[in-house]
Amino acid sequence: MSNLTEKDRLDIATFLLHKSKDGQLFRGTVLEAALKWNVHRNTISTIWARAKKSQLNGSLDVKSKRYGNKNRKRILPDLDYIKTLKFSERSTIEKISLKVKVSVGTVHSWVVDGLLKPHSSPLHPLLTDLNKVNRHKFCLNSISVFQTVNQVNQTDSRLKFTDMSQTVHIDEKWFYLTRTNQRYRVVDGEELPYRSCKSKRYITKVMFMCAVSRPVYGLEGELLFDEKIGIIPFTCKQAAKRSSKNRAAGTLETKSIDSITKPVTKALFIEKIIPSIMAKWPSTSDKRIYIQKDNAKPHITNNDPDFRKVATEDGFDIQLVFQPPNSPDLNTNDLGFFRAIQSLQSEISATNVEQLVAAVDKAFTEYIPMKLNKIFLTLQTVMIEIMKAKGHNNFSIPHMNKDRLLADGRLPTNLTVDEGLVKGCIDLLLEIGETSGIENLMEELGYHLDE
Structure with missing residues (x-):
């Protein structure tokens, strides 16, 4: 048995007191208690010794003296050193343990605690500068100005993706x-499939x-x-x-x-x-x-x-x-x-x-059609990340908690785009002289971009 609870220790002490006379236990009592509570004889003897000593002070105190975590202090990783290792040198737990000079179990505990996280690195399409420009334009051409009336009957203009x-x-x-x-997944002892x-x-x-x-x-x-x-x-x-x-x-x-x-x-x-x-x-x-x-x-x-x-x-x-070349993330x-x-x-x-x-x-x-509807929302989040990354594809798709929003009846049809982000993208395209297809967009959005 692992650590006894406070109630178990008190029950053992009470049992021993009933099985004693003048401070002496009856023959076989220690073994009987050890079997009853599934602990070692030495544990029973320790509780009995503390019970007798506490009774001299007019109380029965057999609480455990172990407080908090008494195990060996855990080894914390040197995250700064691990960051200096090449990614190829930390592709497995075994490789990290050899480099950091700790056991495999220790590295595994770091993974369980979230100090080290597994990551699958996909191979992205190589983008040229022209590819990035075209990705910018494609995302901008999916944005329109939507007029809404606020609570004080004033018209608000917002930039949103088209539906x-x-x-x-x-x-x-x-x-x-x-x-x-x-x-x-196979049952233990089941014949394994062969192909x-x-x-x-x-x-x-x-x-x-x-x-x-x-x-x-x-x-x-x-x-x-x-x-x-x-x-x-x-x-x-x-x-x-x-x-x-x-x-x-x-x-x-x-x-x-x-x-x-x-x-x-x-x-x-x-x-x-x-x-x-x-x-x-x-x-x-x-x-x-x-x-x-x-x-x-x-x-x-x-x-x-x-x-x-x-x-x-x-x-x-x-x-x-x-769609822009080398851009499967836009389909x-x-x-x-x-x-x-x-x-x-x-x-x-x-x-x-x-x-x-x-x-x-x-x-x-x-x-299910609603699942594809959520993929279209994911496409809109991808477009936002593309504009943030200046046309690149080195980003992670953020989570929207779409299932929770759907359950609450708050799943949007079109995502709102930050005005500053759109303005920055247009300015970037103008700086490099890529104005084809941008003039019409600026004419539509210019009054909203505070040009």
Whole structure:
């Protein structure tokens, strides 16, 4: 037993007093008490000695004399020295223990106490100066002036992000039949799962093009548009060349298109993406739509005649816009949607291309619209951090506690942007002579920026 409580010690002393006569314990009492309270005989003897001594003073005091933490003084880390170590020299607890010359357990206790924190360092895209300028412009062009009336009937002007409801984010991603490393939870003694393949290069994969927009909600909070335009696989039907135990020769099979060229993406845009947007777009929304995508070479341009013909049917005016180069953090798909879909897709075991396509489509369909709405809010926080970092990508995305705000009914639709931050970004662009596209923005915001 560990340390006895004060009540336990008092109970033991009372028990011993009842088992004694003239200051002498009956034979076998110490052993009986030790077994009853599950402590060592010496502990019982110590309590008995203190009980007899305290009784001479007319009291029964057998309280423990141990106060506070009597363990050995903990070793505190020299954080300044640890900071001087290269990051490669402190990638593991073992490496730190060797450098600091303490035990692995001591370093682990520092991690538990929060003195050392694990950090996964992602590999960011390398940005040129022109990339940073374009990131600045992209963020500024997502800001507008909103007029509000305060409590004294005065008009206030605030800078906020647009609601982004007219923009469709498009991107591509490979989905694999299985992961190279899959993590499970197994019961003790359970047979461990075994997976094998001839080579990692032979793992079946399919590229998907995903198109999403921001969910649209009514005045009562009802969902009017779930934002999910579609997730289209790059697949085709091919006849089997030979017979096998699974199918006869000539059977049509779904195969992945591994070579994604401009004609392939153009056909997908015109035949799948655009019709899906037109079919699902809310009738009450503006039909001028912007499709945001990256600068991949297989992508078509906005001036493609075949695309323009389809994009202007039924009163629609669909425009293709490019996000800044090397900026996946400005697309909601890369910002979090793909990871969420992949997590849901991995819960379904697939053995062929058709099952993989069905699993991805199921994950896409079951994804909760409000979660994607929160990703759009995250995009706005990213834009704020980009402007603070002067176009760079060396920042951490701040937490907004969106779930708590949603539960309290205080989740904003658009984030407010600090006036000084916007003014500083515009001044920076003017200083380096990058005024293209900025004059119109300054004309709109100039009266608010106190120029």
